[in-house]
Amino acid sequence: MKRFLLLFSVLLAGLSASAQKPFTTGNQRWADSVFARLSLDEKIGQLLMPRANTSNAPYDRDKLTAWVRDYKIGGLVWFANQPTRQTAMINELQGLSAIPMMMGEDLEWGLTMRLDSTIRYPYALTLGAIRGNDDWFYRMGKQIGEQCRRAGIHINYAPVADVNNNPNNPVIGFRSFGENQTEVLRRATAYMKGMQDAGLITTAKHFPGHGDTDVDSHADLPVISHSRARLDSVELFPFRKLIQSGLNGVMVAHLSVPALDPTPKQATTLSKPIVTGLLRKELGFEGLIFTDAMDMQGVAKHFPPGVAGVKALLAGNDVLETFADVPSMFQAIKSAVLSGEIPMQDLDEKVLRVLRAKAWLGLDHYQPAPLNNLLADLNKPTAEALARKLAEGSLTVLRNEGGVLPLKNLATAKVAAISVGAPAQGPVNPTAEQAMLLNYLPVDTFRVDVKTSAEQLAAVKAKLAGYDVVVVALHSPFMRSANAWPEANLKLANAFVGMPNAAYLFFGNPYVLDKLPGIEKSKALVVTYQETTVMQELAAQLVGGGIGANGQLPVTVNTQFKFGDGLTVQQMGRFRYGLPEAVGVDSRLLNARLDSIVNQGLDAKAYPGASVLVAKDGMVIFKKAYGKHTYESNQAVRESDLYDLASVTKVSTSVLALMRMQDEGKFRLDMTLGELLPEWKKSNKASLKLIDILTHQAGLKAWIPFWQTCLDSTRASGWKRKTFSTEQSRKYPIAVADHLFLHRRYKKKLLKQIEDSPVNPKQGYVYSDLSYYLYPQIVARLAGENWEDYLKNTFYKPMGATTLTYNPRTAYSLDRIVPTEYDSLFRKELIHGRVHDEGATMMGGISGHAGLFGNANDLGKLYQMYLNGGEYGGQRFIREQTIKQWTSYPFPVEVNSRRGIGFDKPDRKKPGLSGPPSAGPLSFGHSGFTGTFVWVEPQDRMMYIFLSNRVYPTRNNGKIGQLNIRTQFGEMIYQTIRQSTQIAGF
Incomplete structure (x- = not known):
């Protein structure tokens, strides 16, 4: 000092x-x-x-x-x-x-x-x-x-x-x-x-x-x-x-x-x-x-x-x-x-x-201030970004017993967030800090104010006792002095002081802490000094591990909280959320361009709605929902809504799991299918190497229309025996539609069709789904754990990516799930909350090639992990060398393949065919049939997610491809990043 x-x-x-x-x-x-x-x-x-x-x-x-x-x-x-x-x-x-x-x-x-x-x-x-x-x-x-x-x-x-x-x-x-x-x-x-x-x-x-x-x-x-x-x-x-x-x-x-x-x-x-x-x-x-x-x-x-x-x-x-x-x-x-x-x-x-x-002011050459663009000039995003950075730098942690903050163990933590005394003019629920916290993990939210009765307060406190951590936000609109707080507000705040499982966020004048006896014994206490939306969001990002804290008390409150007090808390490497300018990108240019691309698709009816996310340098700089669930619906798309990810499932489940298995020494790319599935040793696929299968060079058929092989026009039902029933029962437990149920043993027949399908080693590159039906079974054997449980316990839950799930109807209401196609041939209903892919639905909705649902924010966490070289939130999930291997071109340019191992990559002969035209050789991603797309660009430390339901109401709508919406969306990101040379990031 x-x-x-x-x-x-x-x-x-x-x-x-x-x-x-x-x-x-x-x-x-x-x-x-x-x-x-x-x-x-x-x-x-x-x-x-x-x-x-x-x-x-x-x-x-x-x-x-x-x-x-x-x-x-x-x-x-x-x-x-x-x-x-x-x-x-x-x-x-x-x-x-x-x-x-x-x-x-x-x-x-x-x-x-x-x-x-x-x-x-x-x-x-x-x-x-x-x-x-x-x-x-x-x-x-x-x-x-x-x-x-x-x-x-x-x-x-x-x-x-x-x-x-x-x-x-x-x-x-x-x-x-x-x-x-x-x-x-x-x-x-x-x-x-x-x-x-x-x-x-x-x-x-x-x-x-x-x-x-x-x-x-x-x-x-x-x-x-x-x-x-x-x-x-x-x-x-x-x-x-x-x-x-x-x-x-x-x-x-x-x-x-x-x-x-x-x-x-x-x-x-x-x-x-x-x-x-x-x-x-x-x-x-x-x-x-x-x-x-x-x-x-x-x-x-x-x-x-x-x-x-x-x-x-x-x-x-x-x-x-x-x-x-x-x-x-x-x-x-x-x-x-x-x-x-x-x-x-x-x-x-x-x-x-x-x-x-x-x-000195220059009034000797006075000119009136132009009114044109005045508001825009007074609200430059660079200025707003600095204001946010200043607010972030002020966050002061006064207590953090045992490193409660940021939250750890997202996979198992049961967390609630309660807003105490939030201003009445705010939204009913959730408050800004609660909404931000929901970006990190599932949180149950509560809200009380001075009008809440004593009985209601007691009931809320009783509920909160059952949580591992309760994030208690003490809101204070009375900034002038500690004496400005009305007695009713102090009484309300004190009713929640002293909770043993609480982490406190105090939004207000720090002198008020002296009027909250016992708060000095809190396990965690964060002071943000004022009541603003930005402060609430930043405090939640601190709790969630997106940002750290290094602020100090500028005044002495009492003997427990003195001038200069303030603990340093490191961020955990989870998503930050902020303005593009914070990472050197022009937000006005970015917003205008991306809005234009997505709205072009809406206007052309390429899809009824979309949800997108862009992250750079670990910061989410663009996250937005557009349009409606369907053209006829009044249900607007929300950023938290779940989409059917279609073939993005491949690189979000199968490829993910196999890379982990490789790291653990349980899997090698030179292994054959016969080694992984001993019961297939006599199959024509037994000698196929996984490196060839995963790069679509093994000669497998592109796909099999499994449901069509079940048709029997001679039967009244229209289906072969032991395939489908219109009534659910013990023999027909698998719901593929509201009134169509699959036989419990049919999955074996489906896998047998794959086993018996022809192999053409001379066909060269042919994109095939077939091997991905097998990976849930293969990984379950290697891991010793159910496929979906393995994915959730090993990857999704620790990342806080909990909306990534199969069969979302079991956990989410239908208004949270975006419908896909109206299936007039097979299921004869609107596909809503069930996987769009026919083969995956016949696997019970769970497959390695399709069936995964999720929202853009949670899917983004997974691809940020890839971009980070296998780490996210302070935890390593995949070795960096493994990710580099799987996302590189495994074959020379002479081989007619644009594939990495499992991942799609820029076409080296036709730039812009499979990814944005400006995509670099290190980039990778994947597209999905329903209108989804993910792309990672290590060169610019950028990744983006594009989710849509372009197959509504019919898959015959190909406008999303004709307009190159998803790759042009990415191209606008590339161009904006590279043109934002005058923006100073923080």
Whole structure:
């Protein structure tokens, strides 16, 4: 820590030595020439920045126009508004002013503090929890500065340089970077420099320091009773160093500080010893000095507006801001100047300082802010990505007994998530953190609020006792201070404190932890500092193992939770979920292109709906559902819906299992089918090698229409004996349709047909399903475990990929499963929740070539494991060398095969035939007959999933192939990644 402080001191010294005086780089000649022709009224007007919003309306056009016309005001301070409306009004008023005005706004955590439809950066206290990463704060300042200038704003009343060391502070609190003056300075300096480098005037506030008070200066005049020595070492420390680093604006607070000025009820704003003596002379500040809002009761309670304004100027302030009575303020100042109370020299110095600031802002060549694309420019995805990264960096883990977080043992953990006190305006269920957590594993969700009865609370708690882990989200919309929490909310939160199986996520002001006795004994406790959707999602990703945590408490809560506390938690290598910009991809380009491709298929009726996922560098950057389950249905496709994966089953089950068997020494690619199935030693397939079978070079038939071999037109049923029945019974237990059931022993006949089928070793490459019927039997023997159990226990459950399943009707309601084809020939019904492939359904829905269902998110985990070289979630499933072997070309280009071992690969002679045209030689994947597709590109660390039911209502619909939807979808990903060269990932 000492070494860090030394390095930081050296950095500050360098900044101080190189920092320019404020506003020296502007067009001084313009400032001087304007000043030379100003009348007294115009000079006074330059020092006034009244409140632009003086009623419940966004603004009063007539009043503002009159102020500009009659009083020549130098600027305006804006409050709540809509960006386009505010900027349009700014442009209009600027057009009326002979001298361009400075527009100011209080935008501490970005434009969203005052303007809707804009990006929310984290609160200062949240930023105070981030360890290091000063560049992030600088970039935030730069982005906010650029957004302000784009919207016509020139002054941001930030950064807050107050050192908040009073838990009961009702006005600063979460607006401060924390209780440590050095940490406050680090963040404030980087934030300030970013904004100023973007051409913005900043105003460090609230001088001389508003952090240690329990009175809100909006309501009264707080008293800071510390000694001068204490003020120098704590409260004044950030301001002094910021000034040395080139700060160009300061806002003076309405405080009473007897150690600096003993005058009773004298607000610092009105104190010449403080504003001129301390700030201007002792600290050497040469920039603009702004008052805090002149309509705040800290000053307005003791003096009429005009009197307070005159006193503020006499104290040494340059600009009076945020008041509504312009006529009174103007007349009082003019009278004071004419009477000599305000010396003309003092007035001129202030006016010239304002004009030079305007020249530095470039207002000597003022141009109105264009309204076209304003909202898009204010909401650049790169800015949103940085805001998310800052939020992620703040996550603070205060307890993690036994490494509870991230969740381990997804295969066996029984997990619940309860939302306690979530804001009423949110969705009924689930909340944002619950929805995100469901991406990692099945979770039972609960929700309670202050309206929940005592009996209901008891019933919920009784249910929660039966879970291994309960993720308890304590929601807090009351950010101002710990005292802001209503008793009912505290009582509700405390009802769930102390649960032995709980991991707590606290969304709110950390000081509230002191009002939750017993929470210090929690097995796991995460603090996120504020109640936002982004914070909820990030906290859930931490629990799920997608991201880690390295935040620290920026304040001391009590003896158990002190400044600097915070455990480091490593992410587990599971999926992260975020914006494309976080991995260097242009989201606007990506979203537009992928939406266009999928919607093209919807418009052409290539499929009624689709669900897709794109991941890069282990982060899911695009996950979306489109369309409906069927053309006639009102059921919209959801991201969690299950699709029939068709032949994607091959590389998601059979190939997966055989690679694992190879790793365990139970299987070799040079083995013959006779070795694996001794009962087939006399078969014509006994000598076939698995390497040839899996690359479709062994001479097997492409497929056998098994159901057609069961037809018998001479029988009333239409079926041969011991094949099908319209009634389910012990002999006919296998439901292939609602009213069609297969004989229990027919599977043996089906496998016999495969055994007896011809082999043509000269046919070369022919894609065949037949061997995949055999792998469930082969793997079950090798593994000593039922095929489906083996797949789920070995792979799917440990990955949290629990929707990957056969026969999904047994576990999911039909509204979660997307239908496939209406089978008018064999099953004579809509295939819904049963495998589409006829052969697989005659195997009881379970085969190695078809039958697997799942959603895009869970399927993506499996293919991310492949992309990771066999690892996912901190667990190795397949050796990396094995995956490289199976996903490589096993034959030279002269052999007419585009196959890896089991996997499909780019056609080396016809790029774009089997994969995206830009696919590299290391890439691999597979397609499915129902309209599914998976593709992995190691070169770009990218993989994508495309799920659709293109066979609805009939398989004769080939538009998905004719339009190359699935490969073009991938091509757009490739192109976007390679064109996003200007996007800086995190």
